[in-house]
Amino acid sequence: MFRKPLLVAAAAATTALVPLSGTAEELDRLGVAVANLQANFFNQVKLSIESYAAEKGIEVIIVDAKGDSATQVSQVQDLLTQNIDALIYIPAGAAAATVPTRLARAQGIPVINIDRNADGEPGDTFIASDSVASANELCNYMFEQVGGEGKMLIVHGQKGTTPEVDRSKGCTDAMANFPGIEVVGEQYSQIWSQDEGFNITQNMLQAHSDVTLVWGQADALALGAAQAVKVANLPQEIKVFGFDGDTAALEALRDGVFDATSTQRTRYFGELAVDSAIKLVAGEEVPAEQLLPATLTTKENVEPFIENHP
Missing domain, CATH: 3.40.50.2300 (Response regulator)
Known part of the structure; x- marks a missing residue:
């Protein structure tokens, strides 16, 4: 042709x-x-x-x-x-x-x-999606849910990919308005999977058991993180957030498995x-x-x- x-x-x-x-x-x-x-x-x-x-x-x-x-x-x-x-x-x-x-x-x-x-x-x-703007909106909401103060874990997506870079920027920009939020642990995933979200969050929770926020930069990561939080059975409430609006994750959100996402x-x-x-x-x-x-x-x-x- x-x-x-x-x-x-x-x-x-x-x-x-x-x-x-x-x-x-x-x-x-x-x-x-x-x-x-x-x-x-x-x-x-x-x-x-x-x-x-x-x-x-x-x-x-x-x-x-x-x-x-x-x-x-x-x-x-x-x-x-x-x-x-x-x-x-x-x-x-x-x-x-x-x-x-x-x-x-x-x-x-x-x-x-x-x-x-x-x-x-x-x-x-x-x-x-406009991931910078959407992650900024999501993170502002996250931080408001804990009264603008607390320690946070981030499970990043695959390092250097467009959504990982843009979502990180959007959340970092939001953080500038919430000096009481402290990121105490963050780690990159390789394939944005639920198993990675679980393993990474479980490891970070062992080192930072006093966190109140976990953000998985994709819903699969967030679902894994929510599972790790549940297994850890820590005394404080830990809110978990995602991004994507995956079909299974939306049902989990409805059922209270995690707290919010951004639906693409x-x-x-x-x-x-x-x-x-x-x-x-x-x-x-x-x-x-x-x-x-x-x-x-x-x-x-x-x-x-x-x-x-x-």
Whole structure:
């Protein structure tokens, strides 16, 4: 298939929730390289891409790196031999993240990044939550729940990835307004998993048994942290917070397993990515960043997200 030259994407971000216009006349085959389908968030994005692309008659080829950057590079190399017209790319980690984008561009294939961008080699458009603003809102809420004072543990996501960096910044900015909050322990995870959240939190609680706050930068990490808090059976109340709005986590939030999260528009990300691919293949402009708001979610407002995830 003839590759049209890519247009430079506009710098302005959009928060529109209406799918982009466009037809699938020129986008026949779409490659999708996902970081890790064991994560609920990525699996929801994948399901959305599949169902929406099917509606438009677009063939989709999906590969799962299972959290390994080297595997993902190899998978993308293989995708590029299968006559794909566009690549939806969720980097498996910060290491080697620029390689798939560079390889695709060398063949004139547009790249749509979701959730994570490659530092120094961004895709033609980047679709994600505004994690800085959303984490700032979440952390302000967290700190208010403990009266602006207390010791805190942070279970970070994978070091150097876009959501880890942005969520850390948003929370750090919020902390500037709460001098009574002290971070006494923090550690990075590798694949943002519930098992990691449990093990990391359990270890940190042994060294800091007087904490009142734990923040897992993803819901899986938060669910693991909540389990570790329960097992520790410490005398004080310890509030646990997450981020993502994973389907299982929302039910756990409703049931009081942890205290709050920030729900991303996960299913819409997939639709927006497909529409962006259609536009880019047709040679149309797409914003360089499409950052969407996430919603602070507590037990009080969680039910609509359980019934109909955005």
